[in-house]
Amino acid sequence: MTLFEDLGINQELLNTIEKLKFEKPTDIQEQSIPLIMDNKDVIGESATGSGKTLAFGAGIIKKVEPKKGIQSLILTPTRELALQVSEALKVFSERKLKIVTVYGGVGIDKQIFDLRKADVVVATPGRLLDHLQRRTIDLSRIKVLVLDEADRMLDMGFIDDVERIISQCPRERQTLFFSATISAQIRSLADRFMNNPMKVSAKKQVDPSKLKQVYYDISKNQKLSLLVYLLKNESSGLVMVFCRTRSNTDFVVKNLCANDVEAIAIHGGLSQNKRTKTIQSFNDGKTHVLVCTDVAARGLHIENVSHVYNYDVPGDPKDYVHRIGRTARAGEKGKVVNLLSNADFDNFSRIMTDYREFTITKMDIPHLPKIIVKRTEERRDGGRGRGGGYGRGRSSGYNQGRRGNSYRGRTEHRSNDSGRSSGPRSYGRSNDSGERRDSSSSGSYGDRKPSGNFNKRSGSSRGQGRGGNRGSNSGRSQSRNSYY
Numbered sequence: 349m350t351l352f353e354d355l356g357i358n359q360e361l362l363n364t365i366e367k368l369k370f371e372k373p374t375d376i377q378e379q380s381i382p383l384i385m386d387n388k389d390v391i392g393e394s395a396t397g398s399g400k401t402l403a404f405g406a407g408i409i410k411k412v413e414p415k416k417g418i419q420s421l422i423l424t425p426t427r428e429l430a431l432q433v434s435e436a437l438k439v440f441s442e443r444k445l446k447i448v449t450v451y452g453g454v455g456i457d458k459q460i461f462d463l464r465k466a467d468v469v470v471a472t473p474g475r476l477l478d479h480l481q482r483r484t485i486d487l488s489r490i491k492v493l494v495l496d497e498a499d500r501m502l503d504m505g506f507i508d509d510v511e512r513i514i515s516q517c518p519r520e521r522q523t524l525f526f527s528a529t530i531s532a533q534i535r536s537l538a539d540r541f542m543n544n545p546m547k548v549s550a551k552k553q554v555d556p557s558k559l560k561q562v563y564y565d566i567s568k569n570q571k572l573s574l575l576v577y578l579l580k581n582e583s584s585g586l587v588m589v590f591c592r593t594r595s596n597t598d599f600v601v602k603n604l605c606a607n608d609v610e611a612i613a614i615h616g617g618l619s620q621n622k623r624t625k626t627i628q629s630f631n632d633g634k635t636h637v638l639v640c641t642d643v644a645a646r647g648l649h650i651e652n653v654s655h656v657y658n659y660d661v662p663g664d665p666k667d668y669v670h671r672i673g674r675t676a677r678a679g680e681k682g683k684v685v686n687l688l689s690n691a692d693f694d695n696f697s698r699i700m701t702d703y704r705e706f707t708i709t710k711m712d713i714p715h716l717p718k719i720i721v722k723r724t725e726e727r728r729d730g731g732r733g734r735g736g737g738y739g740r741g742r743s744s745g746y747n748q749g750r751r752g753n754s755y756r757g758r759t760e761h762r763s764n765d766s767g768r769s770s771g772p773r774s775y776g777r778s779n780d781s782g783e784r785r786d787s788s789s790s791g792s793y794g795d796r797k798p799s800g801n802f803n804k805r806s807g808s809s810r811g812q813g814r815g816g817n818r819g820s821n822s823g824r825s826q827s828r829n830s831y832y
């Protein structure tokens with residue numbers, strides 16, 4: 349068994365690790381720390397929760413000297429991850445290093461003040477660029493540059509920002525990339541900005557034998573009823589419910605609460621303070637159901653999730669893998685429940701094509717009692733959002749869902765996490781919190797047949813408001829409360 353003592357970590361950090369009661373290095377730590385301590389550039393393939401912060405933290409703590417300017421920069425895709433990394437580094441360094449977190453959506457003045465004394469900066473790309481433009485940050489002394497969750501950063505359209513930031517760091521430096529997946533884009537970035545990088549890959553955290561994946565083929569207007577039913581009837585620990593948009597997240601959380609399922613939401617439209625409190629409440633087990641978007645959940649360290657519900661199937665199969673990776677960790681059992689309506693089937697087929705090893709079992713729909721439905725402001729337009737397919741009678745068959753792709757190619761001004769507008773980008777990248785747009789199902793999906801237990805639905809009565817639900821989707825005008 350490899351011990352922390354075998355990895356080349358300095359004595360001070362070893363003492364801290366002992367205090368933290370970490371018994372042995374995780375897989376990614378075991379593989380990457382010796383290389384990092386040997387000053388090598390490293391690409392680490394590792395998921396959220398793998399212990400990567402300590403891996404790059406060990407290198408930072410070794411090299412950074414207090415009060416000698418900013419010597420290390422860590423870029424993260426989201427504010428939550430930036431805060432989380434900062435907190436971890438403060439603990440690992442026993443607060444001997446001045447670690448400053450820089451992200452958008454909050455005032456800049458305090459950051460400007462704090463940056464003057466920073467030894468290490470953890471930042472989201474948009475706000476960091478703001479500081480560079482204002483000349484309130486000096487990157488000329490960077491010795492260790494880290495890209496955390498690099499794949500997500502690039503998925504969110506931060507590539508240009510990241511390149512601009514890296515180009516402002518000194519050439520003579522150590523560069524570390526950590527990423528759940530190593531895409532061609534990451535390899536290209538590594539080719540241009542890393543020096544002979546060593547690649548290491550951590551074992552998957554999820555135990556597939558402990559993970560059960562199921563799906564329900566259900567009309568869109570019954571999804572909520574089914575979700576409420578399952579949450580009330582399945583015994584579960586902590587539950588994450590994933591939605592593709594903020595408005596759906598709000599809609600779902602509001603309606604779970606209206607139906608006596610205590611739930612909290614996290615998405616990029618909420619204030620930082622609210623997001624931090626929400627995560628705390630969920631982690632402490634005070635609220636058992638967290639409804640979230642992919643990006644908001646990304647990078648958050650959340651243990652003991654027993655059930656992952658996909659209220660909406662993600663447009664990118666990689667997001668599905670990230671979502672299911674939240675459960676069945678460390679030998680625990682986990683369940684993934686997909687609620688599929690017409691608009692989800694193309695995305696679901698794509699997942700089944702990309703990940704043929706998955707077995708996802710079809711479940712029968714139980715008898716669903718009526719529930720209370722409260723509309724959110726945005727959904728009174730029929731809730732169509734950009735995902736399409738909410739209104740009764742819109743759909744006439746399976747192909748209907750694909751019409752959503754007609755949004756492809758639209759452009760709009762993107763504003764990033766600092767609220768800075770950076771010109772037109774293709775639709776479907778990121779919005780003011782860097783969240784993926786719900787049109788991420790772009791790209792035409794052909795007639796590939798999915799595999800596994802999943803059978804693609806044939807065109808039929810989808811979305812025709814089966815069950816004659818009173819006050820259903822079309823009743824979007826007056827009544828705020830109705831029953832499904």
Ligand code: AMP
Nearest residue numbers: 370372373374396397398399400401402
């Ligand atoms: P990270 O992937 O860096 O966010 O780490 C995930 C969690 O694992 C954090 O709560 C760390 O404090 C914890 N952790 C990191 N390394 C170890 C280890 N070797 N043993 C136990 N827990 C660890």
